[in-house]
Every structure is written in C-alpha cells, then in structure tokens.
Amino acid sequence: MDLKELYKDVIVDHNRSPRNFRKIPDATRIQEGFNPLCGDKLTVYLKLDGERISDLSFEGSGCAISVASASLMSERLKGKTVMEAQQLFDKMHALLTREDADSDLESLGKLAVLSGVREYPSRVKCATLCWHTLKNILEHPGNPPVSTE
Amino acid sequence: MNARHDRNPLLMPDFDAPRWRRDFPILQQQIHGKPLVYLDNAATSQKPQAVIDAVADYYEKLNSNVHRGVHQLSELATVAYEGAREKLRRFINAATLKEIIFVRGATEAINLVAQSYGRSRFQSGDEIILSEMEHHSNIVPWQLLREQMGAVLKIVPITDAGELEPGAYEKLFSSRTRLVALAHISNALGSINPVKKMIAHAHRHGVPVLLDGAQAVPHLPVDVRDLDCDFYAFSGHKMFGPTGIGVLYAKEALLAEMPPYQGGGDMIRTVRFTGSTWNELPHKFEAGTPDIAGTIGLGAAVDYLGSIGMLAIRNYEQALLEYGTQRLQAVKNLKLVGTARHKAGVLSFVMEGIHPHDIGTIVDREGVAIRTGHHCAMPVMEHFRIPATARASLAFYNTRDDIDALVQALEKVREIFR
Structure with a gap:
C-alpha cells in the first residue's frame, strides 16, 4: 500500500492545523488518554448541554495519526448527542480494527480517511486513542486515564 | 592502509x-520491495550464520540436559555449555569461570544483583547512585528494592549534550552510599560514560559499581579487570547472539557472599526438608535447566566477534x-x-x-x-x-x-x- 493511503491530505492538514485544539474552561468532563508505546498523550474536554455535546476539544502531543483522529473526532461530534457519539465510536472502532468494515464508509464522511491505518497494525492504537478516551468520558466520568497499551 | x-x-x-x-x-x-537497511541494532542485533548454525547443531546433534547425565550426549552438551562460559570469560577478561553467571539478559542480571546483593546487604536509608540516562532495566529493579527495604535512589543529572553533569556524581556520595549502578553506554543517546574513572572514585569510598554493559559489549573491547567494575551486566541478543541469554559478571568475592537469587535444580549441593546447601560458583546462581542452546549460540557469537x-x-x-x-x-x-x-x-x-x-x-x-x-x-x-x-x-x-x-x-x- 502506498504511504499516501495512510497520510492522506486530510490527515496531514488536520495534523498541521488541528481543529478544536484548546481547553474548555467550563468543561463538564475532562479525560486523559495515554499510549505508552509511542508517548502519545492527549486530554479530551467535553461540555454537555443535557444529552447534547455543546463543545468538544482536545490538547496534547502525538503523531499525525493520533492528532488528526482527535481533530476529526472533535469536528464531527460537536452538536451531536451522547447516543450518537457512542454509535460513532462503534463505527470507528470497526473501521479501524475490522477487515469487513468498508461497507459503511460513506456515513463516516471525512472520518473515512483514517481507514488506511488498518494496514499498519502498529499504528491502529494511535488512531483509536482519542476514541477510547471519549468512550471512557461518556461511560465512566471520573475514571483514571485511558491507556491503549 | x-x-x-x-x-x-x-x-x-x-x-x-x-x-x-x-x-x-x-x-x-x-x-516492502526495498533492500533491508537495518539500523535498529541498539534494540537487537542480527545473527550471523555461525550463530544460527551453532544453535541448530546443538538441537540436531547434542540436545540433552547438562551437569547431570552420564550418557554421551549429556557429557557433550555439558562440555559445549561450559565451553561457552570459557569463551565469555576470555571475551571480557574475567579472572575465573566462577565469575560468569548465565542469565536471561542484562535485565535479569541487574535484578539478580538487586535481589541477592542488595536485599541481603542494604538497610533502610542506604543509598544507590544511578544516572538520568539509565535504561528502565537499571532503574526499576532499584525502585523495587526501594519499596522492599527503603533504599534511597540518588540520580546523576545529564547535560543537554547527553553527558553526565560534571562534578555531580562525586557530590552524591555519602556515608550511606552502598552501590553505583550506571550505564556503560546510553542506549537512547549513545553517550559513553567515563566509567573507569567513576569506578575508581566509588572504590575510594568503598562503594562497589555495577555497569549496565548491554550497549557496550557489542561495540568496543570490554575488559572487566581493567575497568575494575564489581558487576557487569550484558545481553546476548544485542551482541549478535540469541535472545534469552545474557551474562552477569561479578567479582568472585562478592558472589561468594551473596545468597542465591532463585532456588531449584542445579544450584544446590544437597536438599533435605530440614534445609539445603548450595552448589559452588557459578552454579549457585543458575537454578533450573539453563538456556543451553542460547548459551552455545552466544559462545559462537563471541567466536565470530573475535574473528573480526x-x-x-x-x-x-x-x-x-x-x-x-x-x-x-x-x-x-x-x-x-x-x-x-x-x-x-x-x-x-x-x-x-x-x-x-x-x-x-x-x-x-x-x-x-x-x-x-x-x-x-x-x-x-x-x-x-x-x-x-x-x-x-x-x-x-x-x-x-x-x-x-x-x-x-x-x-x-x-x-x-x-
């Protein structure tokens, strides 16, 4: 597979200029995620308005895949409900880890650019880190940091 | 030329x-369709045909347990296994075969020293000097000892060039200093530490020194007697030998005083339910059937390095x-x-x-x-x-x-x- 399949322009762009890369001062929930293998570390900030995600942001340092994944995630989920976020987690998890997940690429929109990661087993955890962190934040507020190792 | x-x-x-x-x-x-360019030798090195053949030969022609059989294969395997010990002794210029302990790698060698030497000798408040550039394998065993018996870790800081900060090491010595544990060469930075000088300094305080030589042995001549180090730990797989085998060198006088690290077969002389007695050095520290093939492979790696x-x-x-x-x-x-x-x-x-x-x-x-x-x-x-x-x-x-x-x-x- 060509490297361009992994480092698609959208990923390179979101790495260079990550969206929603900031703190939320009045966040409802804050969660840290860590990948000790490569040192990727990020903090996800979530602000809820009832069941709706009124703001979602992140900070941290990581490789292009992990930063782009978190950037795309924040862009996509702002304004969505907690239920929709959980459904998207399931879809993304399938996309990043399962061979047979291509059928639903269209509904994922821009997030589908991350599908190339599947061909690089050592990099899958980079892409899933922010998603696991988000899942943790939604299901178990106040948990210890997420680790993908 | x-x-x-x-x-x-x-x-x-x-x-x-x-x-x-x-x-x-x-x-x-x-x-990926390109000629392999292998530049990850500090993680593990590749193996020459001579090492691969030595391991295969052992399994094809000699495989049997060492130090116990009277049959032909066991005797041949024992000769090959102990022959490798002599090769390693010569390679690092240890004084006697009793000073060459086969272990799984540098990590196990350092854990052995921490748990046998450290645990039997140190008291709460005793100090161990490490450096900021240590590999986790020369940090965590000492942290375990800290938890077990309240040892105190003193750290020599590094400069932005990746050298030990000048003068900092000497200042860390106190009346409670019991051991220095130091990388000969840093795996992350490549820095070669002035270990001979540092060992001499520690000895003036009556403090023994352990060197983590995992990154040194494959890359430069190491003479443990010239260095005068008390312990020297290294791994076979970084020096073109098999994984799962390594060496702890230690001065005989220290080993003689140290209690066994693990108990089991081969390390005992007699076993009774009322109590057991220990085998002589180096076998006292080699419990259980060792990695015979790996040891023979490591011996072959030493021969190969010697030929270069x-x-x-x-x-x-x-x-x-x-x-x-x-x-x-x-x-x-x-x-x-x-x-x-x-x-x-x-x-x-x-x-x-x-x-x-x-x-x-x-x-x-x-x-x-x-x-x-x-x-x-x-x-x-x-x-x-x-x-x-x-x-x-x-x-x-x-x-x-x-x-x-x-x-x-x-x-x-x-x-x-x-």
Whole structure:
C-alpha cells in the first residue's frame, strides 16, 4: 500500500492545523488518554448541554495519526448527542480494527480517511486513542486515564 | 592502509563491512520491495550464520540436559555449555569461570544483583547512585528494592549534550552510599560514560559499581579487570547472539557472599526438608535447566566477534558514526538528541513538526528499520522535554550506503509533511 493511503491530505492538514485544539474552561468532563508505546498523550474536554455535546476539544502531543483522529473526532461530534457519539465510536472502532468494515464508509464522511491505518497494525492504537478516551468520558466520568497499551 | 586515507578523514578505515554483512542471512532480504537497511541494532542485533548454525547443531546433534547425565550426549552438551562460559570469560577478561553467571539478559542480571546483593546487604536509608540516562532495566529493579527495604535512589543529572553533569556524581556520595549502578553506554543517546574513572572514585569510598554493559559489549573491547567494575551486566541478543541469554559478571568475592537469587535444580549441593546447601560458583546462581542452546549460540557469537576484532569494530563504527552525524546534521529541521563528545553508534533525532512515530512508519516503507519511541528511557525523554525520538543505531555490518538510504528516506518524510 502506498504511504499516501495512510497520510492522506486530510490527515496531514488536520495534523498541521488541528481543529478544536484548546481547553474548555467550563468543561463538564475532562479525560486523559495515554499510549505508552509511542508517548502519545492527549486530554479530551467535553461540555454537555443535557444529552447534547455543546463543545468538544482536545490538547496534547502525538503523531499525525493520533492528532488528526482527535481533530476529526472533535469536528464531527460537536452538536451531536451522547447516543450518537457512542454509535460513532462503534463505527470507528470497526473501521479501524475490522477487515469487513468498508461497507459503511460513506456515513463516516471525512472520518473515512483514517481507514488506511488498518494496514499498519502498529499504528491502529494511535488512531483509536482519542476514541477510547471519549468512550471512557461518556461511560465512566471520573475514571483514571485511558491507556491503549 | 591506502594512501587516500590520510587525505580524507571521512574515508572508512580498512574494514570490509560488506564482507561481514554477507554472513547475516536476514540482511539479504527485501522489505516492502526495498533492500533491508537495518539500523535498529541498539534494540537487537542480527545473527550471523555461525550463530544460527551453532544453535541448530546443538538441537540436531547434542540436545540433552547438562551437569547431570552420564550418557554421551549429556557429557557433550555439558562440555559445549561450559565451553561457552570459557569463551565469555576470555571475551571480557574475567579472572575465573566462577565469575560468569548465565542469565536471561542484562535485565535479569541487574535484578539478580538487586535481589541477592542488595536485599541481603542494604538497610533502610542506604543509598544507590544511578544516572538520568539509565535504561528502565537499571532503574526499576532499584525502585523495587526501594519499596522492599527503603533504599534511597540518588540520580546523576545529564547535560543537554547527553553527558553526565560534571562534578555531580562525586557530590552524591555519602556515608550511606552502598552501590553505583550506571550505564556503560546510553542506549537512547549513545553517550559513553567515563566509567573507569567513576569506578575508581566509588572504590575510594568503598562503594562497589555495577555497569549496565548491554550497549557496550557489542561495540568496543570490554575488559572487566581493567575497568575494575564489581558487576557487569550484558545481553546476548544485542551482541549478535540469541535472545534469552545474557551474562552477569561479578567479582568472585562478592558472589561468594551473596545468597542465591532463585532456588531449584542445579544450584544446590544437597536438599533435605530440614534445609539445603548450595552448589559452588557459578552454579549457585543458575537454578533450573539453563538456556543451553542460547548459551552455545552466544559462545559462537563471541567466536565470530573475535574473528573480526572488537578494536576494528569500534574504529569502524566510530568512522561510520561520524559520517552519519554529518549526513543527519545536514537534513533540514532535524535535531540530534545526544551529542556527547564520546559516543557510540547511536543517532537519536527529532524533526520539527513531525512526530518520530510517523518518521518510523514512513522510512520503514523505504526498507529502513529504525526505532521510534522513548527507548525504555523515559527520564531521558523528560530531560529533553520530548515524548519520543527516532533512533538509528549502528553495527559493524552497516555501511555508508545504509546512512545514505536513511537520509533519502527522511526526504520522503519531509515530502509527505511538506
């Protein structure tokens, strides 16, 4: 597979200029995620308005895949409900880890650019880190940091 | 020596790396359709045919348990196993065979010293001196000891060049100092520490010294008696031998006083339910059936290194390091991490705006294998305030072509992140 399949322009762009890369001062929930293998570390900030995600942001340092994944995630989920976020987690998890997940690429929109990661087993955890962190934040507020190792 | 050598300091000393490279079957293959350029030798080295054959021969012709059978195979296996011990003794110039303990690797060797020597001798408040550049394997065993008995860890800081801070080591000694545990060569930075001088200083305080030699033994001549170190730990797999085998060297007088590390077969003289007595050195520290094949393979690796010569290897790698340093320094927005004056063949680096993990993935597609991450030296990363580095590490089978391939692959990285 060509490297361009992994480092698609959208990923390179979101790495260079990550969206929603900031703190939320009045966040409802804050969660840290860590990948000790490569040192990727990020903090996800979530602000809820009832069941709706009124703001979602992140900070941290990581490789292009992990930063782009978190950037795309924040862009996509702002304004969505907690239920929709959980459904998207399931879809993304399938996309990043399962061979047979291509059928639903269209509904994922821009997030589908991350599908190339599947061909690089050592990099899958980079892409899933922010998603696991988000899942943790939604299901178990106040948990210890997420680790993908 | 050819005449051109005098004129061009970058020209390699007479050393036929391509000839030695042909002894390594794994290096003949292609990765992602490109010739393999293996620059991850500090993680593990490749194995020459002689080592592979020695391991296979053992299983095909000698396999049986050592030190116990009267049958022919057991006797031959014992001779081969103990023969390897003699090869290792000579290789590091230990005084006697009693001082060569076979273990799983440098990690187990250091844990052995912590749990046997440390636990039997140290008291709460006793101090161990380490450095900021240690591999986790020379940090965590001492932290376990700290939890078990309240030992105190004192850390020699490093400079931004990756050298031990001048004068800091000497200041850490106190009446409670019981041990110095120090990397001979840093795996993350390549720095060669002035260990001989540091050992002499510790001895003036009556303090023994353990050296983590995992990165030194494969790259320069090591003479434990000349160094006068008290413990020396190293791994077979980083010196072109098999995984799962390594050596703890320790002075006989220390080993004689130390209690066993693990109990089991082979390490005992007599066993009764009322109590047991221990076997003589070195067997007291080798409980259970050892890694016989691995030990014989390690012996073959030592023979192989001997046929090349450690001094020749060191000189060649120094020249290659110099070439690699110059080439990498010329790459735009690349910064070397670890620029000690005395360095072994480790080129750790970061590139502005590009995470090491991405560098590793992209150069891999060009057939170039490097390590990316914290290199099991998180305190070093913390010192430089970086999460990780990319690291190219050299062996004698690497050539300038390998460095050129890396530099070319880094251009590809820049292209993708332009």
